[in-house]
Amino acid sequence: MLARAIYNTGIRLYRAGVGLAAMGGKKKASLWLNGRQHWRSRMQQAGIGRHPLIWVHAASLGEFEQGRPVLEELRRQYPGYKILLTFFSPSGYEVRKDYPGADYVCYLPLDTYRNARDFIDIARPALAIFIKYEFWYHFLTELYTRKIPVLLVSGIFREGQIFFKGYGGMFRRLLQQLTHIFVQNEASLRLLQGIGIQTASISGDTRFDRVAALLTEQVSLPLMEQFAGGHRLLVAGSTWPEDEQLLASWWQQADRQGMKLVIAPHEIHESHIRQIQSLFPTAVTWSALKAGAAPSDVLVIDNIGMLTALYRYAYIAYVGGGFGKDGIHNLLEPAVYRKPVIIGPEYSKYFEAVELVALKGALAVSGLTNLDDYMKRLLNEPAFYEKTASVAGNYVMDNKGATGKILQYIQENRFLSRE
Numbered sequence: 001m002l003a004r005a006i007y008n009t010g011i012r013l014y015r016a017g018v019g020l021a022a023m024g025g026k027k028k029a030s031l032w033l034n035g036r037q038h039w040r041s042r043m044q045q046a047g048i049g050r051h052p053l054i055w056v057h058a059a060s061l062g063e064f065e066q067g068r069p070v071l072e073e074l075r076r077q078y079p080g081y082k083i084l085l086t087f088f089s090p091s092g093y094e095v096r097k098d099y100p101g102a103d104y105v106c107y108l109p110l111d112t113y114r115n116a117r118d119f120i121d122i123a124r125p126a127l128a129i130f131i132k133y134e135f136w137y138h139f140l141t142e143l144y145t146r147k148i149p150v151l152l153v154s155g156i157f158r159e160g161q162i163f164f165k166g167y168g169g170m171f172r173r174l175l176q177q178l179t180h181i182f183v184q185n186e187a188s189l190r191l192l193q194g195i196g197i198q199t200a201s202i203s204g205d206t207r208f209d210r211v212a213a214l215l216t217e218q219v220s221l222p223l224m225e226q227f228a229g230g231h232r233l234l235v236a237g238s239t240w241p242e243d244e245q246l247l248a249s250w251w252q253q254a255d256r257q258g259m260k261l262v263i264a265p266h267e268i269h270e271s272h273i274r275q276i277q278s279l280f281p282t283a284v285t286w287s288a289l290k291a292g293a294a295p296s297d298v299l300v301i302d303n304i305g306m307l308t309a310l311y312r313y314a315y316i317a318y319v320g321g322g323f324g325k326d327g328i329h330n331l332l333e334p335a336v337y338r339k340p341v342i343i344g345p346e347y348s349k350y351f352e353a354v355e356l357v358a359l360k361g362a363l364a365v366s367g368l369t370n371l372d373d374y375m376k377r378l379l380n381e382p383a384f385y386e387k388t389a390s391v392a393g394n395y396v397m398d399n400k401g402a403t404g405k406i407l408q409y410i411q412e413n414r415f416l417s418r419e
Contacts, residue, residue, distance in 0.1 A: 003170040007137055011111055027269070031090035035107040043122045048104050053082045054416070055125035057108060059134050060089035061304070062330060064096055066154050067131035069209040069403040072101050077407065078416050084123055088134065095305045111136040120146065127415045129153060135174050144177035149415045152181045153406055154206045157188040158349065164191060172196075182406055185351050204402035205352065211308075211336040212400050219309045223289060224262075227299055231260045232315035232379075237307045238266045238329035239320035241275065243344065247318065248279035249368050250375065251298075257379055264301040264310055266320060266329070273302050308333050316378055318342045322364070328353055331362055338393035340378055340385060342371065352399075361391030 021029035043049070056071050058064035064087070075083055085102035087093035097105050109115040116138035128143055128150045143150050162168040163175060175181065175197050182203035183189050192200045236247055244263065251261060261280070265272055277283050283298035286306075301310065311317055317334030321327055322344020331341045331353055341362040347353035356362040365371040377384045410416060 001170075003167075004137070007170065008112070015110055028090050031094060032107075035090065035093060036109055039106065039109050040118055040122065043104075043106065043119075046104055046106075048082075048084060049122045049124045051082045052080060052417075053084055053123055053125050054078070055084045055086070055123055055128045056102070056131070057086045057088075057129070057134060058092055058131045060087065060092040061095050062092075063131040063134075064092050065210055065308075065330075066205070066207045067129065068101070069206050069213065070129065070131075070153055070406055073403055073407050074410075074416075075101060077411075078418065080418070081126065081416060084125065091304065108136075108139075111138045113138050113142075116142040120148070127151070127410070132156065135171060137170070137174060140174050140177055149179040149413070150177070151406070151410075152178055153203070154402065155181050155183045155188060155200075156185070156351075157183065157191045159191065164195060180409060182402070182409075184402075187351075201405075203405040204399060206402045206406070207330065207332055207352075208396055208399040209401070209403045211330075211332045211396055214308055214333070214336055219312065221306070221309055221313070223286075224310065224313050227262075227289065227295055228260060228313055229295070231258050233260050233262055233313050234316050234318060235262045235264070235310050235314035235334070236318040237264045237311065237320060237334070239263055239318075240266055240324055241272075242323035243318070243320040244276055244279055246323070246344075246365075246368060246371060250371050251280065254372060254375065259315070259379070261298045262301065262310060262313075263298070264307045268302050268304060273300060276300050311337055311339060314339045316340050316342065316375070320344070322346050331356065332396055335361060335392035336396040338389045340388040341392055342374060352395075356392065356395055359391050359395060361388060361393075361395050363388065 018029045018032055022033050054074055056067060058067055071083060082103040084104045085099065086106055086108040088108050093107055099105055109119055120142050125148055128148055130150065130152050132154045140150065163171050172195055179199065181192065181197065181200040183200055184205040186202060189200055189202055236243065263276060265276060273285060277300065280298040282296045283300050284293050284296040285300045285302045287302050289295065289299065311334040314334060317339045319329055319331040319334065319341055321329045323346060327346045327349050328343045331343055334341050335356065343353060343362055343364055345364055345366045347357065347364060353362060357364050363374045365374060
């Protein structure tokens, strides 16, 4: 089959590219490779597969957080099953490798026929759940062949994806092999129905359940409180260079009214941190602050995993990614705390951003002028601030419930035993 041969060649080329990147000193590539070494023996030594097991797969950290409510509810309702959590990317695994909600956390092996066969031979899952995307041909085919139910949760589909192209037959067949697809919105459901997929339904997005749960978590960052020192904070999360340049331009010329700035960049490698510090010469890093450095009016977060907690301390949130081709990052995390959210102009692929901008709970900016306009209003017009903030918070709470729909489906179809 030509499509499969092309796919397998692509997988091999991807592996070769990662190897070259690792030899070139790329830390993420080295983590990717090292984390997959001797995976068979490591799984066996960990005891994976010796007990009834549910397998949950996430591409990276964002997808994990998205599917986390489902994983945790499965753990609560089906305590007789072990939970195996896999990641494709180091940015997920390295942050959550000690996550206590799963019994085992590991990298997903590269998608080859032999790897898929051996992985499922060892794990023997009773149910497999993939979060949002990640359509690995050999893994999904092996699960289907063995009649192991597979669910896709919080799926999102767009016209430009390969499933809806004339040459996408192999991937359409993968969708047909899934036991059920839970999608976020009506548009995704219509696209699937248009290619003959009937085993799909709208559940909504489990991210709403996840971010709503943040309100109940007891999280405190005393050092952040010390840094704020009673000042209002602008927390800029998941920023890229374009975001940081815009924020620097505003920071240099604005009447900030004593506001302080926290930047949590998407990439925290050393050269990027230095680049941010060149834009903000007075900036101090979180690591330096912990080591006793004098506080400043700009703080750069040089680690991963703090962002959801940081948004608690924001007066205004800026969510990055909206000036790049990939689009914005998760704006629901600050919204749940009833914070006005500012984003860049590239958000049309994200239905929650489209809806929140339309509701005026998120404010889209295209450059310095309207960023400055919105900041002035948020800082000087309490009624505007309060309305924007309440719309953001209410939007999250009004869209909860996807996790319950997914668990109800699992219960009704008796994929798992409560005994």
